[in-house]
Amino acid sequence: MRVAELPLRVLMGPGPSPVDPRVLEALAQPTLGHLDPAFLTLLDQLRSELRSVYGTRNTVTLPMSGTGSLGMETCLVNLLEPGDRILVGVNGVFGTRMCEVARRLGAEVSRVDAPWGRALDPDDLRRGLRDGPFKLLALVHAETSTGVLQDLAPLRALADEAGALLLVDTVTSLGGVAVDLDAHGVDASYSGTQKCLSCPPGLAPISLSERALNVVRARRTPIASWYMDLTLIGQYWGAERVYHHTAPINMLFALERALSLVLEETLPVRFERHRRHAAALAAGLEALGLVLPVPEASRLPPLTLVSVPAGVDEGAVRQTLLSRYNLELGAGLGQFAGKAWRIGLMGAGATRENVTLCLTALSEALREQGFATNPDAVARAHAVLDGEQVSRA
Amino acid sequence: MRVAELPLRVLMGPGPSPVDPRVLEALAQPTLGHLDPAFLTLLDQLRSELRSVYGTRNTVTLPMSGTGSLGMETCLVNLLEPGDRILVGVNGVFGTRMCEVARRLGAEVSRVDAPWGRALDPDDLRRGLRDGPFKLLALVHAETSTGVLQDLAPLRALADEAGALLLVDTVTSLGGVAVDLDAHGVDASYSGTQKCLSCPPGLAPISLSERALNVVRARRTPIASWYMDLTLIGQYWGAERVYHHTAPINMLFALERALSLVLEETLPVRFERHRRHAAALAAGLEALGLVLPVPEASRLPPLTLVSVPAGVDEGAVRQTLLSRYNLELGAGLGQFAGKAWRIGLMGAGATRENVTLCLTALSEALREQGFATNPDAVARAHAVLDGEQVSRA
Numbered sequence: 001m002r003v004a005e006l007p008l009r010v011l012m013g014p015g016p017s018p019v020d021p022r023v024l025e026a027l028a029q030p031t032l033g034h035l036d037p038a039f040l041t042l043l044d045q046l047r048s049e050l051r052s053v054y055g056t057r058n059t060v061t062l063p064m065s066g067t068g069s070l071g072m073e074t075c076l077v078n079l080l081e082p083g084d085r086i087l088v089g090v091n092g093v094f095g096t097r098m099c100e101v102a103r104r105l106g107a108e109v110s111r112v113d114a115p116w117g118r119a120l121d122p123d124d125l126r127r128g129l130r131d132g133p134f135k136l137l138a139l140v141h142a143e144t145s146t147g148v149l150q151d152l153a154p155l156r157a158l159a160d161e162a163g164a165l166l167l168v169d170t171v172t173s174l175g176g177v178a179v180d181l182d183a184h185g186v187d188a189s190y191s192g193t194q195k196c197l198s199c200p201p202g203l204a205p206i207s208l209s210e211r212a213l214n215v216v217r218a219r220r221t222p223i224a225s226w227y228m229d230l231t232l233i234g235q236y237w238g239a240e241r242v243y244h245h246t247a248p249i250n251m252l253f254a255l256e257r258a259l260s261l262v263l264e265e266t267l268p269v270r271f272e273r274h275r276r277h278a279a280a281l282a283a284g285l286e287a288l289g290l291v292l293p294v295p296e297a298s299r300l301p302p303l304t305l306v307s308v309p310a311g312v313d314e315g316a317v318r319q320t321l322l323s324r325y326n327l328e329l330g331a332g333l334g335q336f337a338g339k340a341w342r343i344g345l346m347g348a349g350a351t352r353e354n355v356t357l358c359l360t361a362l363s364e365a366l367r368e369q370g371f372a373t374n375p376d377a378v379a380r381a382h383a384v385l386d387g388e389q390v391s392r393a
Numbered sequence: 394m395r396v397a398e399l400p401l402r403v404l405m406g407p408g409p410s411p412v413d414p415r416v417l418e419a420l421a422q423p424t425l426g427h428l429d430p431a432f433l434t435l436l437d438q439l440r441s442e443l444r445s446v447y448g449t450r451n452t453v454t455l456p457m458s459g460t461g462s463l464g465m466e467t468c469l470v471n472l473l474e475p476g477d478r479i480l481v482g483v484n485g486v487f488g489t490r491m492c493e494v495a496r497r498l499g500a501e502v503s504r505v506d507a508p509w510g511r512a513l514d515p516d517d518l519r520r521g522l523r524d525g526p527f528k529l530l531a532l533v534h535a536e537t538s539t540g541v542l543q544d545l546a547p548l549r550a551l552a553d554e555a556g557a558l559l560l561v562d563t564v565t566s567l568g569g570v571a572v573d574l575d576a577h578g579v580d581a582s583y584s585g586t587q588k589c590l591s592c593p594p595g596l597a598p599i600s601l602s603e604r605a606l607n608v609v610r611a612r613r614t615p616i617a618s619w620y621m622d623l624t625l626i627g628q629y630w631g632a633e634r635v636y637h638h639t640a641p642i643n644m645l646f647a648l649e650r651a652l653s654l655v656l657e658e659t660l661p662v663r664f665e666r667h668r669r670h671a672a673a674l675a676a677g678l679e680a681l682g683l684v685l686p687v688p689e690a691s692r693l694p695p696l697t698l699v700s701v702p703a704g705v706d707e708g709a710v711r712q713t714l715l716s717r718y719n720l721e722l723g724a725g726l727g728q729f730a731g732k733a734w735r736i737g738l739m740g741a742g743a744t745r746e747n748v749t750l751c752l753t754a755l756s757e758a759l760r761e762q763g764f765a766t767n768p769d770a771v772a773r774a775h776a777v778l779d780g781e782q783v784s785r786a
Binding site for chain 1: 394396397399400401402404406408409411412417418419420421422423424425426427428429430431432434435438458459460461462463466470490493494496497498499585587593594595615616617618619620636637638639640641642643644646647649650715721724726
């Protein structure tokens with residue numbers, strides 16, 4: 001098979017999301033050297049744009065040369081030393097993963113759990129922090145495994161009570177939901193490029209506060225990973241321009257273009273677009289007769305969890321959508337494996353076209369499996385889109 | 394600055410190397426999901442091609458989701474446990490880096506040194522191994538900091554005498570010089586995409602033998618890095634297709650295309666092309682009156698080290714070539730910083746055009762700094778190219 005023979009898909013899973021052709025064009029720009037003055041100028045611009053999207057003035061705001069999970073590990077390997085204590089809020093796969101990564105680094109891991117599909121209760125976190133001291137309080141802002149959005153507002157005060165740094169996973173929120181690191185007092189965050197930034201996967205934007213960097217500088221033990229050592233990587237991104245590793249040049253071209261498109265749209269307009277299309281999709285799915293397990297107040301606009309009805313073969317439905325419409329939905333993950341689909345409306349994919357196609361195709365595939373759906377679902381979704389557009393005019 | 398406004402460079406540094414337009418086209422193919430059946434078919438094909446280029450049947454032969462240095466760390470973090478002993482052959486920056494990475498992982502590091510610009514002496518390695526036992530003998534096949542090629546032939550026997558696994562850095566050899574992992578009994582190797590494979594930077598091909606995997610499986614302690622854990626990553630690349638992290642889809646499109654181009658050319662033809670153009674460049678540089686510090690028998694065809702003549706401002710020369718010809722040469726690194734240039738003829742860059750441009754431009758810039766050059770240098774290089782072409786016809 002040639003790459004050029006690969007199918008063209010409508011990506012409505014948990015990421016990667018559809019990539020704007022202008023980003024693909026930037027990706028394919030001829031490669032430059034990682035110390036080329038023109039490339040370094042572009043890096044400065046990228047960093048400035050990334051700070052705007054993150055809502056931070058943090059000096060160390062940069063994309064790590066790997067995927068989102070490398071971003072997670074980068075934050076933990078720089079901040080944690082063997083024996084350090086971390087409290088992780090867990091309500092899905094990615095909170096669970098943070099525990100695992102921290103444990104491998106020799107940290108002592110405590111966790112506060114919420115049921116999958118629910119946000120963590122700040123009071124539960126407060127109780128968990130009473131067993132402190134903890135060096136780090138870590139949570140997932142946007143749980144990609146469940147489609148739950150965690151409110152960041154109360155977390156800084158909780159971390160302060162415990163004297164802990166605050167680490168937040170923003171993989172599926174950055175660029176699609178307000179993150180505002182500085183306003184929320186977040187000390188460290190990591191994300192991915194292939195969700196609401198609508199860039200291919202391969203980079204992990206991170207940001208660390210001055211307070212977090214001071215903790216890194218005060219370490220008693222070396223950072224276990226050379227590749228992820230932010231004291232070294234910062235010297236390439238800083239004025240020194242010291243070579244550390246060869247930057248993934250073309251992916252950085254693409255990310256710069258993707259960030260500039262986010263800022264051209266403006267963050268408020270982009271967040272509202274994600275919110276509106278998710279609301280329309282939810283209305284349509286419920287009109288089809290489907291159940292959304294996440295309470296409305298905790299729903300993550302870029303990613304909607306929807307239960308597979310009893311008697312329906314979830315894999316067969318996804319297979320039908322893929323082969324008939326080139327439409328990719330996400331399977332359930334972890335506790336939701338086989339029980340739910342995950343439908344992404346991220347970045348360039350949060351469109352009326354995608355909402356319409358998804359509801360139409362899903363309705364058809366469900367009917368073929370004997371599940372009666374309401375033919376008005378698409379109209380209900382459009383009413384949300386149009387009604388709100390009118391009310392905003 | 395827009396990405397589209399970036400300059401087009403002739404990349405003749407230590408990598409990234411020039412990327413074939415067909416690889417850039419593959420890179421910009423619309424993104425697919427990391428579990429899309431069509432994408433998984435492409436991954437199988439990529440792995441098969443990578444095995445051919447590496448000269449191995451190793452099951453675990455795959456590109457890690459990061460740059461070459463992540464490949465180094467992946468091999469070490471999987472194979473080494475705290476307290477394990479490793480012997481590293483050091484004759485440049487990348488051997489030094491292996492020591493540093495291994496030390497951070499808690500290994501006990503011994504080293505055998507050779508002067509920078511020289512290959513390691515097998516007898517020195519044998520003496521070093523007498524202080525064993527060592528779990529790992531590690532060397533750099535192609536030292537990117539010095540342009541030295543290490544002969545792999547005697548290493549397996551040395552490692553066997555010591556009962557050690559053999560780890561080899563093939564970052565600047567894979568695709569440009571014969572590597573033949575299985576023939577040389579190499580247990581673990583890592584490389585990068587941005588050298589002789591002529592793909593953008595961002596992936597680190599690795600390969601581990603069954604013997605190396607058995608060592609990983611027999612570990613007493615968990616692998617410190619979750620992101621680099623090959624027992625988990627192998628489940629995504631294997632028949633199970635278990636999600637680990639989101640693969641860098643578009644970079645994998647590009648790598649597959651780059652590998653297919655390598656195999657279309659055939660390895661023997663490609664290696665001979667690298668050898669011939671490097672010989673021509675060396676003849677031309679020496680004709681200019683320049684000194685090549687590496688003895689001819691140890692020279693690495695894809696990367697030539699050339700001394701900066703006394704009285705010449707090395708940075709000013711590189712700046713002139715960049716601004717006047719968009720031609721990038723590499724600066725010296727480590728012990729050679731300020732003392733040498735590194736000239737790459739890698740992959741798509743190993744061409745008559747590049748040899749000619751480099752000699753012409755360098756001659757001009759040197760004359761402007763008062764260094765008298767021989768005007769016949771280009772002709773001498775062409776004689777090597779043409780003479781050998783005739784002799785092969």
